[in-house]
Amino acid sequence: MKRSLLVVLLIGVAVIVVSACGQPTPATTSPPPVQQATPKPKTEAPPVNPPAAPASPAAPTAKAAGPTQKPAPSGTTYYQGKTIEILVDSAAGGGTDTMGRITAAMLPKHIPGNPKIIVRNQSGGGGTVGTNIFYEKTKPDGLSLLQHGSGVVSLQLTSRGIVKYDLTKMRYVGNVSRAESVLMVRKGLQGRLTDPRGEPLVVGTKEGSETWQIMLIFGREFLGWNVRWLPGLGGTSEMELGFRRGELDAFATSNSFIVQRMLQEGLAETIATTGSIKDGKFIRRPDFPDIATFEEVMGSKKPSGLPWQAYLAWVGPNAVDKSLAAPPGTPDNVMAILTDAFGKMTKSSEFESTVKKMVTEAYDVGVGKETDDMLKTVLQAPAEALEYNRQLMIKFGIISK
Numbered sequence: 001m002k003r004s005l006l007v008v009l010l011i012g013v014a015v016i017v018v019s020a021c022g023q024p025t026p027a028t029t030s031p032p033p034v035q036q037a038t039p040k041p042k043t044e045a046p047p048v049n050p051p052a053a054p055a056s057p058a059a060p061t062a063k064a065a066g067p068t069q070k071p072a073p074s075g076t077t078y079y080q081g082k083t084i085e086i087l088v089d090s091a092a093g094g095g096t097d098t099m100g101r102i103t104a105a106m107l108p109k110h111i112p113g114n115p116k117i118i119v120r121n122q123s124g125g126g127g128t129v130g131t132n133i134f135y136e137k138t139k140p141d142g143l144s145l146l147q148h149g150s151g152v153v154s155l156q157l158t159s160r161g162i163v164k165y166d167l168t169k170m171r172y173v174g175n176v177s178r179a180e181s182v183l184m185v186r187k188g189l190q191g192r193l194t195d196p197r198g199e200p201l202v203v204g205t206k207e208g209s210e211t212w213q214i215m216l217i218f219g220r221e222f223l224g225w226n227v228r229w230l231p232g233l234g235g236t237s238e239m240e241l242g243f244r245r246g247e248l249d250a251f252a253t254s255n256s257f258i259v260q261r262m263l264q265e266g267l268a269e270t271i272a273t274t275g276s277i278k279d280g281k282f283i284r285r286p287d288f289p290d291i292a293t294f295e296e297v298m299g300s301k302k303p304s305g306l307p308w309q310a311y312l313a314w315v316g317p318n319a320v321d322k323s324l325a326a327p328p329g330t331p332d333n334v335m336a337i338l339t340d341a342f343g344k345m346t347k348s349s350e351f352e353s354t355v356k357k358m359v360t361e362a363y364d365v366g367v368g369k370e371t372d373d374m375l376k377t378v379l380q381a382p383a384e385a386l387e388y389n390r391q392l393m394i395k396f397g398i399i400s401k
Contacts, residue, residue, distance in 0.1 A: 077112065079114070080115075082115045083115060083143065084115050084117045084142075084143050084145060085120055085144050085145070086146070086147050087130055087133075087145070087146050088119060088130070089134075089149065091121055095178065095255055100147035106345050107341055110342075112337065123235070130148075131146065134146045134325075134327065141334070142338065145325065145326055146170070148325065149321055149322060153320060154210070157381060158393075167325075168376050168379055170327065171327070171328065172368060173325065174346065175374075177320065177365075178322065178359065179363065180318060181210075182285070185201060185249060186249050187266055187267055187268055192226060193227070194226065200226045201225075201226060202229075203228070203250045204230050204251055206233055211274060211314060211315050213398075214294075214315060215272055217392050218307075219294075222298065222303055227250065228396075229398045243262075243268070250271075254360060272291065274315050275294065282295045287361055310386070313386060342368070343367045346367070
């Protein structure tokens with residue numbers, strides 16, 4: 001229900017605008033052990049029982065269209081004795097990395113041939129460094145996968161110059177989206193948030209791309225919140241450390257364990273949650289029912305028209321968080337093996353208990369085409385709304401022109 005409503009809402013937003021304008025969290029338990037990546041030897045192309053090759057075959061490229069093949073037969077041995085590498089677009093220790101390592105530990109059990117899976121981290125540029133490399137250089141043989149967060153979706157939406165990839169051309173195995181982010185400030189500093197005469201609260205950000213940043217951006221623009229941004233940080237784990245050290249005054253996360261720890265240790269007080277959309281309205285997180293949605297916090301100062309459409313476009317990427325992708329051109333038969341395995345993995349009791357113990361108690365799963373369709377819907381957000389958000393980031397010094 002959550003996914004279908006969000007699709008309807010985002011498509012509705014596009015129609016309105018056209019008519020008007022024309023590192024994860026340090027978990028309380030260590031992730032399942034996963035081998036670290038080592039340089040991977042070249043492997044043969046993936047098709048199972050392929051026909052004889054033509055005399056001069058064209059070498060596949062990362063951006064080539066995927067060949068149409070029948071799904072691989074049950075029990076195929078394509079992955080027998082092979083190794084899959086998962087490239088994580090952020091540093092070790094955060095939510096995206098944790099999800100990648102959980103997948104690396106469990107997915108082989110559901111792939112015929114039981115291949116090994118290793119994990120390699122490539123952080124930088126809010127996830128764009130690793131995603132660019134993966135998109136432009138990875139061979140589409142089913143032996144290389146990308147684990148990315150919602151940040152790279154947001155960055156593609158804002159058409160930043162550092163983006164060289166096109167997520168709509170990737171082939172998606174699936175995604176695990178966590179519940180919505182909770183915004184927190186250091187204990188005792190909530191008064192400074194609304195006092196324009198005081199010292200601004202320092203907010204950490206990777207590239208201004210996280211979905212939760214929109215609460216602070218709109219808070220400053222429409223509620224007069226007294227904040228300033230410190231860009232260039234790593235993932236959630238680095239921000240949590242900075243918050244604990246007193247280097248940051250505010251940050252947000254969807255990880256329920258971090259929120260609970262901060263509250264239990266008396267380090268933080270909550271401000272709002274982005275909330276999830278139901279029947280066209282934002283609702284509170286069921287695991288934190290006392291925390292108001294940002295829409296509620298805005299109250300009578302909530303904007304309408306283009307600004308609110310821009311807000312909806314910004315929070316959309318949260319629906320495709322923690323996505324597992326294969327490069328463009330990965331054959332259909334190989335994708336069938338991977339998506340089938342991902343579906344089985346995410347339905348297992350082992351996966352459910354591990355995610356709830358290490359990542360979040362509330363999450364949503366998409367498999368194959370579900371993830372692909374949702375991501376394409378999110379990336380169809382109206383250009384006018386995206387430009388509105390970009391101009392706000394420039395205005396507040398989060399990004400340069």
